Amino acid sequence: MSPRIGLDLQIILQAATQIADTEGIEAVTLASLAKKLKIRPPSLYNHVDGLHGLRKKLAIYGLEQLYNRLVQEAIGRSGDDAVRVLGKEYVAFARSHPGLYEATLLAPDPRDPEVQQAGSKIVDLAVRLMNAYGLEDEAAIHAVRGLRSILHGFASLEQRGGFGIPLDLDVSLSLLIDTFISGIDSMKQNGKLH
């Protein structure tokens, strides 16, 4: 059932990740990837459905990596502590893998079922954390959307040099997360979340 074993998909994605992280996601082309793997560009079509297929697989790969790192930090924690750690790790991932992180949001069709599924694992993790605040169902979803917006927005702006002023970014992030947590608290007490 396997008359010839050539390149492994994992190796391809690792090579693509390396290019993305060092030269930016735009530098990930079939040509550059083939060169790095020492094969000819058309050969990549045996493993990946063109550039679009590569982007999609890279997006899923990135989401899985991100999920793994988040889970590592989340286990054994709950409440404020868990949210703080999750937030820091999310941003840390984007910092350590700038290109791969970009790729997670650059899939040709973000609504693709496989991409959605990879993303939903992260969402589910966040939902469980929110449950610790007594947020259930719709309230939990709104809260998770908020947290994701915060973390993605921060990571994305930081990556794109959006924060021009030289003021400690880690402080900004910590304050932002704490502000969010405080806000959730207030909103709950005011009955705006339940």
Add this chain to the structure above:
Amino acid sequence: MSPRIGLDLQIILQAATQIADTEGIEAVTLASLAKKLKIRPPSLYNHVDGLHGLRKKLAIYGLEQLYNRLVQEAIGRSGDDAVRVLGKEYVAFARSHPGLYEATLLAPDPRDPEVQQAGSKIVDLAVRLMNAYGLEDEAAIHAVRGLRSILHGFASLEQRGGFGIPLDLDVSLSLLIDTFISGIDSMKQNGKLH
């Protein structure tokens, strides 16, 4: 001083915006733009420094448009009201100009002085709003970074189909902004912001 008047830069950017908003920023190529303007691709080099130059100018153009819309809404308002309206308008802009909004964060070099300057007008506007909360200097900057993260993150995720679950997005946004406002309030009273 002007032996021949050809295309106007404004017209070029408007055409590019149209392509970006209808077909996505990736569809904005010198070829497609030239076709829309009924000229040959090399002619664009008389107005724009290649594809990179176009992207940069489009980014600045988008930031200016965004700023104009935000100012319109911010005038005559302050405090919670101003922040809520600003947030809604920010997201509304991204929705009405998905491609142009993308372009604002896709400049070849985000640290380019001209791009930074266009962005800093928006930041300054937000800083002034934050001053109404009694947040000055560093505290104001942290708060603005937070608000930008929230709004960009939300707009970006929404655009990329990141919110898969069918639950009213406007509600999520309103709750998020209110959560942020509440959080700022609590943090101030706890002395973590000053």
Add this chain to the structure above:
DNA sequence: ATTATAAAACTAATGATGTTAGTTTTTGTT
């Protein structure tokens, strides 16, 4: 061991794109 097979990698070719160089056209100014 030999052979068949299926996957992987290849060569060759095509179309689209960005870009440069050099030429022609156009139009406001002198």
Add this chain to the structure above:
DNA sequence: AACAAAAACTAACATCATTAGTTTTATAAT
């Protein structure tokens, strides 16, 4: 009417994604 400068052009090239068809090669079956 002549000039000059900007705009638009043609021609050409390099790079890239992609398709079609061929060759190689390692495994599986004989």
